[in-house]
Amino acid sequence: MEISVVLPVHNCGKYLLPALQSIKYQSFPHFEVLMINDHSSDGSEDVCADIASVDDRFKLLHSPHFGMAGALNFGISQASGVYIARMDGDDLCRPERFAKQIEFLKENPDISFLGTFADHINDHDRVMGSFEFPEDDFEIKAQLDRGQNTFVHPSMMMRRRALVDLGGYRE
Numbered sequence: 634m635e636i637s638v639v640l641p642v643h644n645c646g647k648y649l650l651p652a653l654q655s656i657k658y659q660s661f662p663h664f665e666v667l668m669i670n671d672h673s674s675d676g677s678e679d680v681c682a683d684i685a686s687v688d689d690r691f692k693l694l695h696s697p698h699f700g701m702a703g704a705l706n707f708g709i710s711q712a713s714g715v716y717i718a719r720m721d722g723d724d725l726c727r728p729e730r731f732a733k734q735i736e737f738l739k740e741n742p743d744i745s746f747l748g749t750f751a752d753h754i755n756d757h758d759r760v761m762g763s764f765e766f767p768e769d770d771f772e773i774k775a776q777l778d779r780g781q782n783t784f785v786h787p788s789m790m791m792r793r794r795a796l797v798d799l800g801g802y803r804e
Contacts, residue, residue, distance in 0.1 A: 636664035636731055637714030637793070641696070641704035642681060643671040645722030649680045655725040657688060661732035664718070666691045667711055669704040677722065702802040709793070709801055717796055721787040725754075734790040744770075745795035748784035 638656055642649065656666055668681040670693060678693070685691040694711060696704040709717060716735060720726065734747060748766065755761050766783045767773050776783045 634663065634665050634713045634715075635735065636661070636716045636718050636790070637708075637712030638664055638666040638718045638720050639669065639705055639708035639712060640666060640720045640722060641669045641671050641701050641708065642673055642677050642722050643701070643704075644673050644675040644677060646673070646675045646677040646680055648723035649677055650684075652720065652722050652724055653680070653684050653691070655727075656720060657684070657691075658728055659726070659731045660728050661735060664690060664731060665713060666720075667694055667708045668692065669694050669696045669708045671696045671701070671704040672699060698804070700804065702804040706801040706804065709796060712793060715793055717791045717793050719787050719789045719791075724787045726788070730788075731790075738790065738792065746784070746789060746791045748786075748790075749788040 640652075640656075645652075653666070653668075656664075668685070668691060670678050670681060681691070681693040685693045692711075694708065696707050698704060698707060705719075716738060718731060718734070730749070734749075737747060738744060764785050766785075767776060773783045
């Protein structure tokens, strides 16, 4: 498996099906989706179970921990992919996202983490604003050194080995 999508799920049922469908229809088909149910109580688990029953790339897991960091670390521990793609249950990704990200990482073996620009959309699919971050490695590191965020976390793709070597997410 090349890509493991790690998607923590906590009470995002209202948005979850479109998010999962945006993953399902990626132009790059070699992925697994680890949907880590983090003690949802709104029917999110049923949405995950339904898609897992019709597409074997989707796997419903139950986090033994509480909170996003614990769910993410549990998902990473279960991942079989060389790359970890992040996604949240209320986000959408464009059909070419995985293909473009994996191509970039393969062409740039010295890069361990990457993200994307993003649009903020409301409940009526209207773009309310955009997030744009630096694309230059030097500027990314400079902003991180100043304590500024340079990534939309659910749009990131990472080399699994680099993430494991860092010790995963702080719980």
